[in-house]
Amino acid sequence: MKLLVCVSRVPDTTTKITFKDGGATFNTDGVKYILNPYDEWYALVRAIELKEQLGGTVTAIHVGPAANDTDIRKALAIGADNAVRINAEASSPAFVATQIAAHAKAEGYDIVFTGKETINYNNSSVGAMLAELLDMPFVSYGTHMDVAGNTATITRDIEGGAEVVEVDTPFVVSASKGMAEQRIPNMRGIMMAKRKPLKVVEPAAFEETEKAVHYELPPAKTGVKLVDPENMDELVRLLHEEAKAI
Amino acid sequence: MVLVFAETVKGGFKKAAFEAVTYGAKTAAVLGTDCAAVVLGEADNAGQLGEYGASKVYQLKSDHLANFDSQVYTAAIAGAADKIGASVVILSHSSTGKSLMGRLAARMKAGAVAAVNAVPTNDGSFKVRKPVFSGKAFATYEVSADKKVLSVMGNSIQPEATGAAVAVESLDVDVPAPRVRVKEVKRVEGVVPLPEAELVVSAGRGMKGPDNWGIIEELATVMGATTACSRPVADSDWRPHHEHVGQTGVAIRPNLYIAIGISGAIQHLAGVNSSKTIVVINKDPEAPFFKAADYGVVADLFDVVPRLTESLKKFKAS
Numbered sequence: 001m002k003l004l005v006c007v008s009r010v011p012d013t014t015t016k017i018t019f020k021d022g023g024a025t026f027n028t029d030g031v032k033y034i035l036n037p038y039d040e041w042y043a044l045v046r047a048i049e050l051k052e053q054l055g056g057t058v059t060a061i062h063v064g065p066a067a068n069d070t071d072i073r074k075a076l077a078i079g080a081d082n083a084v085r086i087n088a089e090a091s092s093p094a095f096v097a098t099q100i101a102a103h104a105k106a107e108g109y110d111i112v113f114t115g116k117e118t119i120n121y122n123n124s125s126v127g128a129m130l131a132e133l134l135d136m137p138f139v140s141y142g143t144h145m146d147v148a149g150n151t152a153t154i155t156r157d158i159e160g161g162a163e164v165v166e167v168d169t170p171f172v173v174s175a176s177k178g179m180a181e182q183r184i185p186n187m188r189g190i191m192m193a194k195r196k197p198l199k200v201v202e203p204a205a206f207e208e209t210e211k212a213v214h215y216e217l218p219p220a221k222t223g224v225k226l227v228d229p230e231n232m233d234e235l236v237r238l239l240h241e242e243a244k245a246i
Numbered sequence: 247m248v249l250v251f252a253e254t255v256k257g258g259f260k261k262a263a264f265e266a267v268t269y270g271a272k273t274a275a276v277l278g279t280d281c282a283a284v285v286l287g288e289a290d291n292a293g294q295l296g297e298y299g300a301s302k303v304y305q306l307k308s309d310h311l312a313n314f315d316s317q318v319y320t321a322a323i324a325g326a327a328d329k330i331g332a333s334v335v336i337l338s339h340s341s342t343g344k345s346l347m348g349r350l351a352a353r354m355k356a357g358a359v360a361a362v363n364a365v366p367t368n369d370g371s372f373k374v375r376k377p378v379f380s381g382k383a384f385a386t387y388e389v390s391a392d393k394k395v396l397s398v399m400g401n402s403i404q405p406e407a408t409g410a411a412v413a414v415e416s417l418d419v420d421v422p423a424p425r426v427r428v429k430e431v432k433r434v435e436g437v438v439p440l441p442e443a444e445l446v447v448s449a450g451r452g453m454k455g456p457d458n459w460g461i462i463e464e465l466a467t468v469m470g471a472t473t474a475c476s477r478p479v480a481d482s483d484w485r486p487h488h489e490h491v492g493q494t495g496v497a498i499r500p501n502l503y504i505a506i507g508i509s510g511a512i513q514h515l516a517g518v519n520s521s522k523t524i525v526v527i528n529k530d531p532e533a534p535f536f537k538a539a540d541y542g543v544v545a546d547l548f549d550v551v552p553r554l555t556e557s558l559k560k561f562k563a564s
Contacts, residue, residue, distance in 0.1 A: 137425040211387065
């Protein structure tokens with residue numbers, strides 16, 4: 001199986017988000033970056049497990065500048081065989097999908113993996129865009145996936161439940177919690193990652209269709225109103241009369 | 247023209263569909279145009295979408311639309327938009343909408359903004375706001391492309407049924423055969439799914455173990471609320487994964503979020519801080535969650551939760 005895993009780089013989940021230039025740009029000062037958890041923990045690990053079971057190769061692909069090579073090496077240390085970096089800032093889902101599709105078109109991957117969304121812009125768009133650009137079926141929010149021959153059986157999250165679907169390769173799948181268990185790279189993996197091929201590709205032409213022009217933080221809460229634990233009737237009254245929540 | 251895809255489950259409209267049509271009608275007003283709605287497959291009384299502001303309702307019927315396949319639905323919606331000359335398409339930010347969004351944008355060569363939570367403005371340029379960094383901030387996007395696809399975040403607009411039902415029309419659109427084969431659909435019946443829930447009761451590690459959840463479930467039942475949990479609880483398999491709210495779980499914005507025995511780590515707050523009213527019950531007065539709360543109760547949850555349930559029962563009965 002020839003497997004492609006799209007990996008994005010995002011601020012660590014504990015990051016306190018701030019902006020500068022009057023809200024025009026995200027303040028990256030002191031921000032620690034990680035691989036997007038859905039990409040790393042679920043998509044990448046499930047791809048590696050399938051390779052271990054069925055044979056083949058796992059390629060990790062990333063859109064970003066050279067400074068992100070350390071993050072790509074982490075994907076290689078976890079077990080990807082090789083990596084491709086598109087040498088450009090990941091400016092929008094459409095940009096990322098266009099660049100990855102340009103690479104994938106010629107390669108003939110059997111399965112293209114993404115995480116269900118990135119935890120910075122939460123668009124959940126790249127997988128669906130890639131599927132359209134590659135004319136492949138798309139199965140989103142996979143929580144379990146088995147592959148036999150050229151057919152995959154995938155359990156996917158839907159509102160208030162789950163759905164089991166079958167799809168033939170090639171296809172695009174987005175991975176949710178449950179599809180695999182996080183793997184911590186071991187020393188051997190980290191050493192091997194240094195020698196694995198990381199190909200750098202210049203981006204294809206692209207015209208932006210939308211961009212973020214202003215950022216703001218949510219309004220701060222004005223202060224908590226403490227309610228006497230012995231008087232839950234009062235909390236109910238406040239929720240009904242003041243908050244109008246019940 | 248603005249075209250809204252109104253989602254159905256088993257032929258009935260979801261609340262998200264009425265929200266999307268209301269949002270579409272308001273967007274059309276901003277753009278000085280009309281709003282139409284499209285329904286895919288079977289639907290009871292599709293004409294009621296007119297009440298929420300759709301001046302036209304189109305229904306496409308095909309065996310190929312019986313189950314969700316992003317390719318098939320994209321072809322149907324893009325085909326309908328093309329037929330009626332719609333340049334803006336509105337989706338719900340549901341699992342279906344999210345799975346369609348990117349595909350539809352790529353097909354229509356449209357600018358796309360996911361999870362919008364406010365009606366767009368159009369003073370020279372088209373701008374719309376959405377949460378980013380998993381709810382830790384908001385971003386305003388400017389869409390430069392002529393065509394636009396937006397998905398509307400659940401509970402970010404109240405459905406407004408101020409109009410009248412309209413006649414349902416059919417449209418001649420080519421609907422391809424699905425390539426994804428749906429084998430089984432498992433729905434939990436009788437429970438409002440978390441992303442759509444207006445009332446949520448959520449509990450964390452303070453519960454000490456999965457066997458103690460009876461008091462949470464009883465509170466939720468009395469309120470008619472959906473239950474949720476924090477990440478450590480889902481990771482320990484005390485509760486099913488789909489209940490996990492937070493940055494790496496489900497992001498929600500109910501009218502009321504009651505957090506019980508959850509300290510309020512930044513990752514948890516990210517997924518819930520858009521809730522309109524937050525109540526925190528925790529025995530630790532230093533728990534960071536109190537800073538994000540509207541109402542707080544500093545007490546042992548095992549004492550206070552049953553009392554809250556009793557007070558709610560009295561309130562419901564009165």
